[in-house]
Amino acid sequence: MIRVVGLRKNFGSRMVLQGVDLTVESGETMVVIGGSGCGKSTLLKCVIGLVRPNSGLIEVDGADVTRLHDEVEIADYRRKFGYCFQEGALFDSLSVWENVTFGLKYLTDVPEGRYRAIAQEKLELVGLREVEELRPAQLSGGMKKRVALARAIAAEPQYILYDEPTTGLDPIMSDIISDLILDLKEKLGVTSIAVTHDMRSAYKIGDRIAMLHDGKVLGVASPKEIKTTTNPYIRQFVEGVSQGPIQMKLRDYD
Numbered sequence: 001m002i003r004v005v006g007l008r009k010n011f012g013s014r015m016v017l018q019g020v021d022l023t024v025e026s027g028e029t030m031v032v033i034g035g036s037g038c039g040k041s042t043l044l045k046c047v048i049g050l051v052r053p054n055s056g057l058i059e060v061d062g063a064d065v066t067r068l069h070d071e072v073e074i075a076d077y078r079r080k081f082g083y084c085f086q087e088g089a090l091f092d093s094l095s096v097w098e099n100v101t102f103g104l105k106y107l108t109d110v111p112e113g114r115y116r117a118i119a120q121e122k123l124e125l126v127g128l129r130e131v132e133e134l135r136p137a138q139l140s141g142g143m144k145k146r147v148a149l150a151r152a153i154a155a156e157p158q159y160i161l162y163d164e165p166t167t168g169l170d171p172i173m174s175d176i177i178s179d180l181i182l183d184l185k186e187k188l189g190v191t192s193i194a195v196t197h198d199m200r201s202a203y204k205i206g207d208r209i210a211m212l213h214d215g216k217v218l219g220v221a222s223p224k225e226i227k228t229t230t231n232p233y234i235r236q237f238v239e240g241v242s243q244g245p246i247q248m249k250l251r252d253y254d
């Protein structure tokens, strides 16, 4: 279980998270939605310990992550997680299979001789075949996304954090990835947080959906409740209209 309480994070004078409260139950997929730049990726990075919050508590399996300082402790903690970065974050100089298995050396005791077979197995799970030897530059955007996903699940983590796992994929591939996320949850019992703008995927994979706005969680509800909510903020977001209580600006400097 992941419990986030009163999480605050500023980058200089930019206040991003301003008291986020969110509980993700064991075995649950929590979808996080919210406007561009509202702090969704920052929230995931705080949970995995890549970004240190200014204050607040992040409890995973009963331990407060924000109190971990020792590198060994932090490494142990990260071992529980698979992280699918928004930008993919693949290493250009490594082949696809080396990218997929990159973390295994640090995260598991799996012998190196098994890496290639593991890469192939995980790549097949995300619908990729015969790409093991290619470099990221030889892949399409959607393929890179799927390689990043294969890497996130390579060490069979207990928790998976997905940052926009379906963005940039065609609708059918997006649905296949949503099914894969559901499958991982059901077969492996993983607990996940998935940030997405893809409402079709959000409704499919989310046990619950949390909306982040103005640095806080505005509300948490089931997909069914979200579809019929009268909350004007959530309505505006899920309907994707520019007019409404959420004032988003085209220019960051306005």
Ligand SMILES: Nc1ncnc2c1ncn2[C@@H]1O[C@H](COP(=O)(O)OP(=O)(O)OP(=O)(O)O)[C@@H](O)[C@H]1O
Binding pocket: 011, 014, 016, 034, 035, 036, 037, 038, 039, 040, 041, 042, 043, 086
């Ligand atoms: N390392 C950093 N240093 C300075 N500012 C940062 C850093 N990381 C994020 N920010 C700022 O924090 C804010 C939130 O960024 P974040 O990436 O969390 O947004 P997001 O909700 O994931 O947006 P998107 O939907 O566009 O991915 C932005 O204003 C961004 O510029």
Ligand SMILES: [Mg+2]
Binding pocket: 040, 041, 042, 086, 163
């Ligand atoms: Mg983001």
